[in-house]
Amino acid sequence: MTPISFSPWEMFLTAGPVVRAVMTLLVVASLLTWTVFIAKSVEFFRLRLRLARAERVLTEANTLTLGEEWTRDYGGIAHNLVMAAAAERQQSQDILEDREGLKERIVLHLERLEAAEGRRLMRGTGLLATIGATSPFIGLFGTVWGIMTSFTGIAAAKATSLAVVAPGIAEALLATALGLVAAIPAVVIYNHLARQSASCRAQVADLTSLVMRLVSRDLSRMGLPLVTGQVVRFDARAVTAE
Known part of the structure; x- marks a missing residue:
């Protein structure tokens, strides 16, 4: 009598x-x-490297214009944040006296960019959550269906020996095992990627703070009195003294 194989592939x-x-x-x-x-x-590994380099660049920059020039090669969210601040400042040239209002508008714009970047970072991870939540139930469905089929076959053959019952039940239980094999890594990986995403979002928040520091620094230069009584005027390209 040929022995029954219980390898996963045979089942x-x-x-x-x-x-x-x-x-x-x-x-x-x-x-x-x-x-x-x-x-x-x-993706997260490369992004963390780019964000770290952009953070160093913005820390060393003295003006928003320099920040825009120095982050141009990096692209991504760092350059987008600087460009958003510069664009809002340019559109508010006629009301630059309202510095607090300008800062508030820039902050709102940067917060929207932060939120969009956070959603982009989590793109694709929803699939992991779905797999982790549904795989055990899909495997259980396969098990229940397999056991129903096995018992139907037993009734039709009118045989109740363990040798007849065991193969069908083993095949059915394999579905549950595969469901757990799919679900457990999906849940663990989803949590891991969520932590990585939170770390990247924290770096993006740091970049936002650095951009706002440059904005505040430039706005302060607008009314900074010099020794000669002149006033430093800030324009879109550089800081000049008149």
């Missing part, structure tokens, strides 16, 4: 079409989980 091949479809779906979900993990990990 997959001998399973019914519904259980086999459930197993295939869970394997695909697991592959998607690891694909998202690798892609987002590389």
Whole structure:
């Protein structure tokens, strides 16, 4: 008598079409989980490096114009923040006397950019949450269906020995095992990526603070009296003395 093989591959091949479809779906979900993990990990690693370099540049910059020039090569959110502040300042040339109002408008604009960047960072991770929440139930459905099929076959064959029951139940339980294999890494990876995203958002918030420091510094130069009694006037390109 040929011994029955209980390897996962053999059980997959001998399973019914519904259980086999459930197993295939869970394997695909697991592959998607690891694909998202690798892609987002590389994205976060590169982003953290760019944000760290941009933070050093904005720390060394003395004016918003210099900040715009020095972050131009980095692109991304750092340059967008500087450009947003410069654009708002340019559009408010006729009301620059209202410095507090200008700062408030710039802060509102930068907060919108921060929120958009936060949503972009979490893009794709919702799939992990869905996989982690639904995979155990999908696997359980495959198990229940497989056990129902096994008992139906037992009733039709009118045989109740363990040798007849065990293969069908083992195939059905494999679906539950695959559901857990897909769900557990998805939940762990989702939490890991959420922490990475929070770290990147904190760096973006630091960049916003640095941009606002440059804005405040430039606005203070507008009315700074010199020794000769002259006033430093700030324009869109540089700080000049007249």
